[in-house]
Amino acid sequence: MKTDAIGKAPPSVGIGMFERYLSVWVVLCMVAGVVLGQLMPAAFAALGGVELARVNLPVAVLVWLMIVPMLLKIDFAALRGVTKHWRGIGVTLFVNWAVKPFSMALLATVFIGHWFRDWLPAAQLSSYIAGLILLAAAPCTAMVFVWSHLCEGEPHFTLSQVALNDSIMIFAFAPIVGLLLGLSAISVPWATLLLSVLIYIVVPIVVAQFLRRHALRRGRLDRLLRRLQPASLLALLATLVLLFGFQGPRLLAQPIVIALLAVPIIIQVYFNAGLAYVLNRISGETHCVAGPSALIGASNFFELAVATAISLFGLDSGAALATVVGVLVEVPVMLSVVRLVNGTRGWYAGAQ
Numbered sequence: 001m002k003t004d005a006i007g008k009a010p011p012s013v014g015i016g017m018f019e020r021y022l023s024v025w026v027v028l029c030m031v032a033g034v035v036l037g038q039l040m041p042a043a044f045a046a047l048g049g050v051e052l053a054r055v056n057l058p059v060a061v062l063v064w065l066m067i068v069p070m071l072l073k074i075d076f077a078a079l080r081g082v083t084k085h086w087r088g089i090g091v092t093l094f095v096n097w098a099v100k101p102f103s104m105a106l107l108a109t110v111f112i113g114h115w116f117r118d119w120l121p122a123a124q125l126s127s128y129i130a131g132l133i134l135l136a137a138a139p140c141t142a143m144v145f146v147w148s149h150l151c152e153g154e155p156h157f158t159l160s161q162v163a164l165n166d167s168i169m170i171f172a173f174a175p176i177v178g179l180l181l182g183l184s185a186i187s188v189p190w191a192t193l194l195l196s197v198l199i200y201i202v203v204p205i206v207v208a209q210f211l212r213r214h215a216l217r218r219g220r221l222d223r224l225l226r227r228l229q230p231a232s233l234l235a236l237l238a239t240l241v242l243l244f245g246f247q248g249p250r251l252l253a254q255p256i257v258i259a260l261l262a263v264p265i266i267i268q269v270y271f272n273a274g275l276a277y278v279l280n281r282i283s284g285e286t287h288c289v290a291g292p293s294a295l296i297g298a299s300n301f302f303e304l305a306v307a308t309a310i311s312l313f314g315l316d317s318g319a320a321l322a323t324v325v326g327v328l329v330e331v332p333v334m335l336s337v338v339r340l341v342n343g344t345r346g347w348y349a350g351a352q
Contacts, residue, residue, distance in 0.1 A: 022331040026324070029237050033244025034252065044245040048315045055192070055199060055311045059242065063200055063307040064207075065235035069228040070141050070303075071166070071208030072221070078160040079167065085157045088280055088289035092161050095276045095297035096139045097172060103271060104136030105129075105180045107264035113184075116260045124318030126186050131309050131322025132264060133180045138173050139165045140299035144292065147299065147334055151341045153292035161296055169301075170201055177308075189312060196311045200304050236327075239306060243324050246316035261325040266333055273298035273337045277348075287348045291341045299334055302326045 037044050050057045082089050108129040117125055141162055148158040174197045178188045215221040276297035280290035305323040313319040 023328055025237060026240060026328045029240035030244045030328075033241040033246075034248035036241065037245035037248035040245075044242070047242065048246060055195060056315060059239060059307060059310050059315070060199060062235040062239045062242075063303060064204060065228075065231050066239070066303045067141075067200065067204045068208045068211070069225060069232040071204055072212050072215075072225055072228070073145065074141070074163050074166060074208070075159060075212075076163050076167070076209065078156070078163045082160045082164055084160070085154065085285065085289050087283040087285045088157055088293045089161060089164070091276055091279045091283060091285070092293045092296050093164070093168075094279070095272050095293075096165060097168065097176070099275065100139075100268070100272050100297065101133065101137045101176050101180055104264065104268050105133050105184060107268055108132040109184060111264045112261070116263075119256060119260060121254065121257075121318070126184065127313055127318030128261060128322045129184050130181055130186050130313065131305070131317075131319030132261070132326075133184070134177060134309050134312075134319065135265065135300050135302060135305040135323050135326040136268060137177050137180070138169050138301035138304050139296055140301050141166060143299060143330070143334070144296050147295035147338055148292035150335075150338045151291035151295065152288060153295075154286070154288040157289050158292045158296070161292070165296070166205060170197070170205070173197055173201065173304075192311055193308070196308045199311075200307045236303070240324060240327070243306070243310075243315060243320055247321050257321070258325055258328070261322050262329050265326055265329055269298045269329075269333050269337065273340075277341065277344075281348055287345055290348065294341055295334065295337060298337055299330065300326055302330060 047058050048056065112120065112128045112132070113125060120128065144158060144162055147153075148155065174190075174193050178190060178193060181188045211224065212221060215224045273294040277290055277294040280293050285293070302323060305326065306320065309317065309319040309323045
């Protein structure tokens with residue numbers, strides 16, 4: 001694959017077996033976590049108590065193992081070429097940072113705070129809303145490359161957009177979350193929120209870029225990614241087992257909670273993907289940019305959301321559960337968006 005001033009394009013990757021069946025693995029982890037939580041409550045309580053400044057250390061380690069391999073794929077040199085597809089960049093930034101967090105806050109308030117409130121535990125309503133806000137407050141990093149490849153997206157645009165989003169996330173994530181939680185009348189523990197940004201965004205980015213440069217100098221980046229990828233996947237599954245180990249009793253008592261939490265997440269994905277897709281068409285951007293732009297605008301950085309929810313509200317909180325529901329619906333819903341983008345290629349081209 002060619003490279004240019006934007007930086008090295010990410011490798012073309014299709015969706016692997018793990019990613020394709022991510023929802024299946026999540027369900028299996030749910031079952032395993034609930035069962036283990038019932039069988040070994042003392043062990044889960046001990047893990048939940050290993051904290052520093054409200055940050056659960058076992059989860060922090062697992063999240064690092066999840067996030068760092070993903071960030072290794074990001075070339076921040078791509079920021080030099082963000083103006084090449086300026087219309088697509090502008091649309092994606094608008095949807096990611098000016099629309100998606102706020103549309104999710106609105107959907108969460110309407111569905112969870114009002115329409116579904118009679119079917120949900122009253123004590124957890126605000127926590128569920130907080131979790132949904134956290135889920136939408138940061139755009140996806142790793143899976144975007146898969147979605148972009150599946151819709152034949154422009155790889156340099158995808159790379160530069162992800163690098164730009166990651167850079168913005170360092171400064172914008174905490175203020176947006178703090179603002180929306182405050183508007184939802186949810187107490188904002190600012191010290192913990194800022195610490196979460198440091199632990200789960202800043203430090204992993206610094207570590208990943210250091211490892212990336214070191215591996216590139218030695219010509220071993222691909223080898224390093226192959227070695228770390230299994231650890232990343234296992235860390236995700238282990239985190240889910242921990243979460244559902246704590247959530248087990250609540251889920252067994254009210255299994256409908258997961259289905260109700262999924263409703264605003266699914267609506268949010270289709271709304272933001274459609275908005276980005278149509279705005280790119282109106283602006284005259286090409287389909288190979290509009291496709292990944294729509295997918296970047298719809299998907300979420302659920303690893304960060306899960307970790308931050310645990311730090312802010314605890315492992316057994318409704319916020320943590322809400323973010324995990326995002327993991328559950330991510331792949332099937334995003335695959336349907338890919339099919340819609342590919343299936344409307346002719347309609348899109350008709351405007352150009």
